Amino acid sequence: MAELRLVFQRTDTDVNVRADFFGLDGNIAGGKPQPFAFELEPDDYTDLRWYLETFMDLPMGGSVLRANRIEQSLVRWGRDLYHAVFDHGDHRDLIRDLIRAEMPRLLTIATSDGELLRLPWELMADERGALTRQDITIRRQLETVKQNLTYEAGSPLRVLLVVSRPDDAGFIDPRHSTRALLDALTALQDKVTVEFCRPPTLAHLEEMLAEADGAYDIVHFDGHGNYNRLLGLGVLLFEKAQRPGRMQSEKDPVRADRLGNLLARYQIPLVVLEACRTSEVDDVAFRSVAPRLIEAGVGSVIAMSYAVHVEAAKILIERFYRELARGRTIGQAMEHGRGALIAQPDRWLAYGPQGQTIQLQDWFLPQLYQRGGDMALVGTVTQDTVHEAPVANRPLFSTGNEIGAFPHPPLYDFHGRARELYHLERAFRTDRAILLHAMGGMGKTALAREAAQWLTRTGLFRHGACFLSFEQPVTAERIVQVLGTYLEGHAFESLSQDEQYNRARALFQSHDVLMVWDNFESALEMFADPEVASDHASTPMPMPGYNAEARRRIIDLFRDWTQDGRGRLLITCRPEETGLPGVRRVGIAGL
Structure with a gap:
């Protein structure tokens, strides 16, 4: 690659810059050191910070006028930087050599002087515009770093x-x-x-x-x-x-x-x-x-x-x-x-x-x-070099009709709850079961769905996530079947009931998998009474059909699964009192 290297030296009274051109053919052309006279005042840096970090807080009135002035200054600084380096005869010829060279092309700012490194070199522009828009990479390199190191990118x-x-x-x-x-x-x-x-x-x-x-x-x-x-x-x-x-x-x-x-x-x-x-x-x-x-x-x-x-x-x-x-x-x-x-x-x-x-x-x-050369970390990608990733027997996150599939996303996609989502990720590092509780209509299911999709994609649950709604009667046996069939396919269903219990527990302990139990309030005793249930919902809920024995078996299953292992449970429920032992309770407030 072609490189034009700007080497700066500061004396007690001034700053000099020397341009050295390294061509693709290995030839080196050097310019004579020339005085460099460009600097930004403290007020200029204050303006830059205000424009980039504060202007957006109140972009109106006098702030707009100040922002327009700063944007004009950006253009002027870019041209002044260019002229401060390349207005000298041999430097002007060398930048032209760089622009004419084949790509890739590097313009290196070589100095360890903090005031020089601080300058916005990326703004540098000639009469045609910014140099970075002319396929030139502007980079900084510390002159005091002398040791050459080699870096190798692996595959993958x-x-x-x-x-x-x-x-x-x-x-x-x-x-x-x-x-x-x-x-x-x-x-x-x-x-x-x-x-x-x-x-x-x-x-x-x-x-x-x-x-x-x-x-x-x-x-x-x-x-x-x-x-x-x-x-x-x-x-x-x-x-x-x-x-x-x-x-x-x-x-x-x-x-x-x-x-x-x-x-x-x-x-x-x-x-x-x-x-x-x-x-x-x-x-x-x-x-x-x-x-x-x-x-x-x-x-x-x-x-x-x-x-x-x-x-x-x-x-x-x-x-x-x-x-x-x-x-x-x-x-x-x-x-x-x-x-x-x-x-x-x-x-x-x-x-x-x-x-x-x-x-x-x-x-x-x-x-x-x-530090050294501008390397590529990936070889040139062609159709021949790309190999299809192995296709799993099941999707890690699905919204179809498969067993364990999640509901479809909200009509206008998922917005908000970013902090709650991150807190869930953090909690799952230590807690095996988390209860999301809030009154109806607060978005518990949508948040659980987004958490499952995001944390699956980012590798926290590398074996996937599955979903089970408790709105219709659910038994402990059904929970076992959903998890087992999701992870192992329909062959799981051919096992006896005892074998399914033991196998599902082993799978939950050995896999980085998330299972969502949605609308768990339907299984609570208080919600078996439609009048009590209506206190927690905008419309009365029908009796879901759970009895004391079914609830006991679900709680026993919960206790058994969450004692140890790698699997995680995320439960959504309206009240926070569920009888689930050791569950981490996370309340959701209004948006």
Whole structure:
């Protein structure tokens, strides 16, 4: 690949830049050092942060005028940056050589000076527009990092995803970008595996990295990041280990140097930091997260200089991973993601079909740091290289007429309850049975369905999820049959009743499977009386037909299944008193 390398040197009085061009034929052309005179004032950085992080809070009146002024400044800064480097004779010739070269093409900002790394180089533009829109990848490289390391991507591509949402930090729906990532990688089928770090603690991340022994190609952090100016260090907010009996988790600020030292042992080819301010630097570049990881030995880091809107993260991640799966280099894939941000500038202020949006110029936010070359993690994908993933005998999540199938999704899809969904995921790490309780019409079944579908897709229940409604009379025998037939097919039904009981219990203990018991209130004694039942429903309910013996057998089955093992139960019910021993109770409030 062709590369134009800008090497900066700061003296006591000024800054010089030298341009070196490395052609595809191996020839090297160097320019003479020239003075570099460009800087942004503190007020300019204040404007940038306000535009990207605050403007959306009240986008009207004087705020709109200020935003328009800043957008004009973005254009001016991009052109001024270009002229500050390439207005000199030989530098001008070298950038033309890069533009004319075959792809891929790299423009490398080579410095360890924090003030220079902080500049928005991605805005750089000539008379035709931004260089990144001319198939040029702009990346940062630390000049003080001299040791060359080799990175190898395996097959299948292994991605380790850390989704961290501590309760004492701002909450973002974890499905937005994760769903985009999973969708983008479906083209690779059996050539990619995505694993989740659950729980998202630093200790568990270290455990998973050690067990894989350097086999991960990508570590992707989806959460909050920041730059702590008191410490002079970048931090990522992991979760602390849960306390026994609590669903909440507190934030664990992990310093950049601590995380870098951990990842240094495994020479990870790529780390994606989907967290705000993870590339922000001061006068000491290594103190920020992204540069620190590069110094520690990570091959490439993609990070954000400011807080990124949820929709922007989703657009970027989906396009980046899709292009990565097509065999693009890391830099090329990121520039395609940047192009998607330019093409889709609408950012919603309120989520939903009728939600208000504004247009935001945030395409320059993603920054690429690289230690060495710009590598591709996936070979060129053709029809011959893609193999169909093995087709299971049953779907992991179905909505048809099969036994254990779930209801169809709500008419207008599932919205809201993101925090409750994440709390369910967190609770299932330790609890074998969870009771969702609320009055009728609060969306218990819809939430249970979404949880089953999402947690199945993201691998928590890798053997699938099945559903059973208690609205019509259900026996313990029927519960056993539904689980057993779902996991083993109709051959399970040929077993005797005792064999089915024993087999179903063994399956529930040995499989990562979720079973949903819906409308469990129908089995409660109080609901056998239509007058009592009507106190919990908008219309009287018919007598469901459960007797004391049937209830006892269901509770005994529940107790037997939830003593140990890997299976999980999710129960929806109107009252919270169910007689189910040891069940974790989770109430649902109104939206």
